[in-house]
């Protein structure tokens with residue numbers, strides 16, 4: 211008997227990742243060979259007792275020079291006495307208002323790594339220095355100049371990727387959001403311990419994130435290969451349960467972050483990296499051509515963190531003029547996790563951004579509080595120590611938006627009603643948590659799956675009109691073998707978006723798995739109406755027709771599948787099977803052989819080929 215290959219199951223569509231991944235929030239990229247000795251508390255009468263060399267240079271070199279030097283993001287250097295004196299008044303002002311160094315979170319009990327805040331006494335010292343005439347002081351007090359690593363911060367990367375085509379940034383206009391696709395030239399799975407993003411001229415690149423596209427999903431959006439595509443927020447689909455795990459984020463001042471041992475990022479052959487950039491016009495035409503450096507580890511990861519995305523975009527219906535529009539969400543953790551990093555995200559109306567937890571014993575803790583949100587300084591914040599959150603902890607977000615004229619960043623003048631969306635003039639209410647499941651019971655299966663299922667259930671209950679929530683819940687249920695419940699959720703998703711190609715394909719795949727090929731064919735055909743070059747739907751429809759003994763129809767579908775994805779061993783093997791069923795043995799043989807060329811381990815092709823040879827020998 212000939213038989214057909216495994217059906218391509220539902221593609222799981224993860225919710226809008228605008229980004230994923232980062233490396234290191236921020237810490238100055240400086241190395242200090244030594245410190246000036248602490249200043250002695252003695253002031254000779256009349257002479258200024260606060261001097262640049264002794265008191266101010268250590269602060270500036272430590273907290274400002276990483277960005278305020280040539281080639282970095284800040285508009286002027288702060289490397290010499292003359293530089294600093296020239297800006298002394300401004301420096302006193304921006305440090306007093308805490309606009310510089312840019313660090314949004316308020317102080318709190320849970321500490322962040324690389325916290326970039328001046329102490330009150332440092333701020334007072336700067337003011338005093340200014341008031342006393344901004345003296346230079348004794349050269350012997352002066353700390354050594356900070357040293358900076360030029361070029362790649364972590365040394366030569368194992369692999370350097372450069373954007374195929376540069377983006378020409380127009381001299382003026384609104385901000386540009388552009389996505390560069392990097393096709394990974396790797397032949398086998400690699401484990402990455404660090405990524406360095408070199409986004410291009412730092413004065414125009416405001417921030418950048420890397421997304422990991424495991425399905426070559428974004429390529430379809432490029433007008434030409436390598437051209438990239440526009441858009442502020444992008445979403446990706448994934449065929450298997452493979453949640454994003456790392457926050458790879460760059461903003462000015464970011465130093466590449468080396469992942470802790472065992473938490474390397476997996477990259478497979480065929481994975482694309484998408485660099486999502488936010489660019490600001492400079493007044494003249496700029497050429498932006500980012501590159502990425504990858505540092506490989508020699509061993510696979512042993513710990514699997516995941517990104518948990520809380521959101522409540524459905525509540526974003528912000529009337530014009532509203533100054534304090536509150537959006538909340540509360541999610542109860544189904545398992546114990548270590549919280550490693552946090553990344554809050556709103557656009558320009560965001561004002562007061564807060565995330566907190568209520569532990570099972572009632573204790574409340576602030577995870578992050580940003581009293582003056584500013585999208586331009588958004589960042590990923592890593593905790594100095596993992597924060598243990600036991601099962602039953604409620605994670606809450608409380609975001610306040612200001613849609614009034616008083617918000618200087620309001621994109622609308624006069625203010626207009628704003629709702630959620632991907633454009634920078636729309637709003638968002640997202641909170642990403644990088645969590646590592648701990649104390650998990652292996653009998654319960656992959657703990658990330660439990661988190662994702664709880665989140666999908668939460669989202670469906672919160673917003674029954676959330677297509678992605680129904681879809682993701684369905685995919686999760688299907689992965690657990692709960693086919694009937696999965697189909698209910700796919701139906702709920704399809705009531706919201708009857709023509710959606712992905713959901714129709716998923717429903718078709720579920721019906722195939724439930725041995726209803728005729729019903730399956732209906733959904734798969736609907737999927738193909740919406741997306742005629744959809745590999746999965748052609749492949750699944752081929753299987754649906756074959757199991758109804760329509761081998762001619764099946765072979766047509768497998769051919770179309772192969773047109774959409776030419777080197778797919780399973781589609782070749784199934785085409786061979788359909789042809790064999792039709793008695794076209796020599797054609798069938800060549801397709802089995804082609805399947806084995808693509809994938810020498812393809813068991814289906816191998817079995818069918820020897821079956822076919824036996825059949826042919828008997829005749």
Ligand code: HEC
Nearest residue numbers: 273274276277283284285297300301304310311312462463
């Ligand atoms: C992470 C990078 C970074 C660090 C660290 C940093 N700055 Fe800046 N700074 C910038 C950028 C970028 C600008 C340009 C203005 C903007 O985008 O807000 C700027 C602007 C300024 C300005 C001009 C503000 C204005 O209103 O025009 C002053 C003054 C300043 N910085 C002082 C400091 C001082 C003092 C420190 C250290 C205590 C510091 N900066 C640390 C990036 C940085």
